[in-house]
Structures are given as C-alpha cells and as structure tokens.
Amino acid sequence: MKPDEGAAMDIKVNFFSYFRxxxxxxxxxxxxxxxxxxxxxxxxxxxxxxxxxxxxxSTLMAxxxxxxxxxxxxxxxxxxxxxxxxxxx
Amino acid sequence: MKRELIITNEPIDExxxxxxxxxxxxxxxxxxxxxxxxxxxxxxxxxxxxxEAFQKMVEHQFALLFDxxxxxxxxxxxxxxxxxxxxxxxxxxxxxxxxxxxxxEAFAACQWxxxxxxxxxxxWKKPVVGDAA
Numbered sequence: 001m002k003p004d005e006g007a008a009m010d011i012k013v014n015f016f017s018y019f020r021x022x023x024x025x026x027x028x029x030x031x032x033x034x035x036x037x038x039x040x041x042x043x044x045x046x047x048x049x050x051x052x053x054x055x056x057x058s059t060l061m062a063x064x065x066x067x068x069x070x071x072x073x074x075x076x077x078x079x080x081x082x083x084x085x086x087x088x089x
Numbered sequence: 090m091k092r093e094l095i096i097t098n099e100p101i102d103e104x105x106x107x108x109x110x111x112x113x114x115x116x117x118x119x120x121x122x123x124x125x126x127x128x129x130x131x132x133x134x135x136x137x138x139x140x141e142a143f144q145k146m147v148e149h150q151f152a153l154l155f156d157x158x159x160x161x162x163x164x165x166x167x168x169x170x171x172x173x174x175x176x177x178x179x180x181x182x183x184x185x186x187x188x189x190x191x192x193x194e195a196f197a198a199c200q201w202x203x204x205x206x207x208x209x210x211x212x213w214k215k216p217v218v219g220d221a222a
Contacts (some may be wrong), residue, residue: 016211016213019214062146062211082115086213087214088142088207089183
C-alpha cells in the first residue's frame with residue numbers, strides 16, 4: 001500500500017465450496033485501503049488467486065451473513081465470504 | 090407463523106417429523122415435500138451428494154425467506170430440514186412442510202420457498218462417485 005492511499009484495514013475473506021480448491025485455502029486476510037469496494041477486493045484477490053478470475057461474473061459475495069453488491073464499501077471488521085452459485089435441495 | 094429450521098448431518102426421519110405436526114382448528118392443508126438424491130448428476134452416475142453449508146448465513150437467509158412468506162401467505166407453520174454431509178442416492182436431503190388454511194397457499198408457498206432456497210441459501214453440493222460409505 002502506498003502512503004497516500006490513506007489508512008489500511010485487514011479484511012478476512014472466507015471461501016466456500018470449490019472456491020477453496022481454486023484458491024487452495026478456506027480463508028485469507030487481505031490488506032486494503034479504507035473505502036475499498038467488494039469489487040476492488042475481488043480484483044486484488046485475483047492477483048493472489050488467478051483461478052478466481054474465471055468465476056468473477058458468477059461469484060456471490062456476502063459481508064457477514066448478507067449478500068452485498070460489488071459496489072459495497074468495506075469497513076474495518078467486515079468479514080467477506082465468496083462462493084459460487086448455491087445449490088441446495 | 091411458527092418456524093422450525095433444522096440443518097443436520099443426521100438422516101431425515103420423516104415419520105418422526107410427521108408425528109410432531111401440529112395444526113390449529115382453522116387449518117385445512119398440511120403439505121410436505123421431500124427432496125431425494127438422484128443417482129444421476131448430469132451424465133454421471135453417482136452414489137451420493139456431499140452437501141456443504143455456510144451455517145450462519147443459511148440460518149439468516151432462511152429467516153429472511155420465512156419473513157417474506159409470512160407477509161405473502163396466511164401460513165400457520167413452516168418446518169424445513171436440510172441435510173448436510175454425505176447423503177446417499179435415494180435418501181432425502183430436504184424436507185419441507187407448510188400448514189395453511191387452504192391447499193392453494195400451501196402449494197404456492199412451498200414452491201416459492203424451494204425456488205428461493207436454491208437462489209439464495211448458501212448450500213452447495215458435490216457429487217460422490219464410487220463408494221459413499
């Protein structure tokens with residue numbers, strides 16, 4: 001992070017279903033500037049886990065236990081979950 | 090509206106669930122649906138499905154769906170059981186019951202609930218090929 005980007009925050013990100021296979025982990029922590037959007041976080045995660053790129057359009061994103069759009073601005077303490085389309089039943 | 094949600098690793102005991110049904114005198118419809126694991130997943134023959142859930146979010150999303158159901162239909166109770174972990178072919182993975190005054194709202198609400206579950210409730214399935222024991 002560059003000094004002029006303002007304060008940074010650590011965001012915990014959980015992966016579910018085959019996203020764990022794509023990333024090789026169940027969770028990670030990403031340091032991002034304040035006010036980063038979910039979409040920007042995803043772009044940063046693609047650099048770390050390139051296999052996520054193919055899933056960008058279909059990925060569902062939640063903060064806590066609620067779905068959020070890609071424009072959602074992250075706050076300190078937010079916990080993000082990323083996963084493929086759901087398949088219950 | 091009474092609500093009961095069970096996410097479990099244990100087999101779904103339909104007889105026990107049916108025996109536990111309660112209905113007030115104004116109710117005329119008790120509808121239940123059982124979703125069963127099929128032996129085919131696409132072109133593949135499978136022995137089971139391994140279900141995974143994001144439990145906390147599952148509970149929250151079902152609560153939101155039940156809130157919407159309650160506003161939309163005059164339902165007295167909804168009970169839903171979803172199994173997670175390994176569920177073998179021919180075994181139930183989902184059990185839903187709706188109790189309402191008339192059959193129309195019970196059928197409509199049940200169909201809607203399952204459709205919405207498949208859209209927003211974070212449960213995933215992984216087909217198991219070969220021995221599922």
